[in-house]
Amino acid sequence: MNWRIRRAILACALVAAASATGCTAEPSAAPGPSAPNRPVVPPDPADGAAADRAAVEAAYRKWGIEPLAVPPAPPATKPVRPGADGSRVPVISEIPTEEKIVFLTFDDGAEKDPRFVTMMRELDIPFTMFLTDAAIRSDYGYFKRLQTLGNGVQNHTLTHPNLRALDAAAQKREICGQQSELKDHYGTVPRLFRPPYGNWNEDTRAAAASCGVEAIVLWRESMQITNMRYQLPGGKLRPGDIILAHFRGPSELKGTTMTEMTAHLLRHIREQGFTVARLEDYL
Numbered sequence: 215m216n217w218r219i220r221r222a223i224l225a226c227a228l229v230a231a232a233s234a235t236g237c238t239a240e241p242s243a244a245p246g247p248s249a250p251n252r253p254v255v256p257p258d259p260a261d262g263a264a265a266d267r268a269a270v271e272a273a274y275r276k277w278g279i280e281p282l283a284v285p286p287a288p289p290a291t292k293p294v295r296p297g298a299d300g301s302r303v304p305v306i307s308e309i310p311t312e313e314k315i316v317f318l319t320f321d322d323g324a325e326k327d328p329r330f331v332t333m334m335r336e337l338d339i340p341f342t343m344f345l346t347d348a349a350i351r352s353d354y355g356y357f358k359r360l361q362t363l364g365n366g367v368q369n370h371t372l373t374h375p376n377l378r379a380l381d382a383a384a385q386k387r388e389i390c391g392q393q394s395e396l397k398d399h400y401g402t403v404p405r406l407f408r409p410p411y412g413n414w415n416e417d418t419r420a421a422a423a424s425c426g427v428e429a430i431v432l433w434r435e436s437m438q439i440t441n442m443r444y445q446l447p448g449g450k451l452r453p454g455d456i457i458l459a460h461f462r463g464p465s466e467l468k469g470t471t472m473t474e475m476t477a478h479l480l481r482h483i484r485e486q487g488f489t490v491a492r493l494e495d496y497l
Contacts, residue, residue: 282483296405303419307433308434315454316453316456317455318341318342319431323349323350331356340365340491342365343357343368344368344407345368346374349461354400361400366406366492366494370392377417378415381417382420385421386424386425389407390421392404406427407425407427412433433455433456435457435458437458437460437475439468440475
C-alpha cells in the first residue's frame with residue numbers, strides 16, 4: 215500500500231470521533247510518462263537453421279568425416295505400403311526412390327558404447343534399430359537414449375534364432391514376445407521386423423502379420439569393419455538402399471570401436487554422393 219494512503223488512514227482513525235466530515239485517502243502521484251513501445255522482432259528461423267547446420271558440420275569434422283548433405287524432405291505419400299490391412303507382409307531390401315539417399319539400420323544391441331550416442335546426437339544422423347531382447351536386456355536405457363534422439367526401435371526377435379529352423383508356433387513366440395518387450399520398455403509397438411541372419415520363410419511372414427508387423431526389412435549392403443559388402447553386382451550404392459550395421463565393439467571388430475566403424479560407413483556413403491534419410495519416413 216502507498217505510504218501516503220497509509221498515513222491518511224491513520225489520521226482519519228485519530229480524529230474520527232470529533233470530525234463530522236468524511237475522510238478520504240490522498241491519491242497517489244500520477245504515474246510518469248511510459249517508455250515508448252518498441253516493436254518486438256521475432257528471430258528469423260533461417261538464422262537458427264543455419265546455426266544448427268554449422269554446428270552439425272563442425273561435429274562431422276570433429277569426428278574426422280566430411281559432412282553429408284542435408285536429406286530431402288520426406289515424400290507426402292510413403293512409396294512402400296506396409297501390410298497392415300490384412301494383405302501379405304511385404305519383404306523389402308530397398309525403398310523405391312530416385313533420390314540419392316540410403317537408410318541406416320543397426321542390429322542386435324550387444325555393444326553399448328556411450329560415444330556412439332554422442333556421435334549420433336552431434337551428427338544428427340537418422341537410423342533404425344532392430345533390437346534383440348537377449349542382447350539389450352542388460353541396459354534397456356542405452357537404447358532409450360538413442361530413441362530419444364528420434365531413432366526408431368524395431369523388432370529383431372527375443373533370442374536371435376535362425377527362424378527357418380523353428381516351427382510356426384516358435385517363430386510367433388519369438389516375434390510377438392519381442393513386440394511386447396519393446397512396447398513395455400520403449401512405449402510403442404514396432405511396425406517393422408528383421409529376421410536374424412535374413413533367414414525367413416512363409417511361416418515367418420504369417421507370424422509377423424499376426425504380431426502386428428507391417429513389413430519385413432532386409433538389406434542391400436552390410437557394413438563390416440572398414441568396408442561395405444554389396445549384394446548386387448557393381449559394388450556401389452543405389453538410391454533407396456537399406457544398409458545393415460550392428461551394435462558391435464572392439465571384441466567383434468578386431469579392435470575397432472563402433473564409432474570408428476560408423477565413421478568409415480559414413481565416409482563410404484558420402485564418397486558415393488549419397489546422404490542418409492529416415493527409414494520410417496518412407497515405409
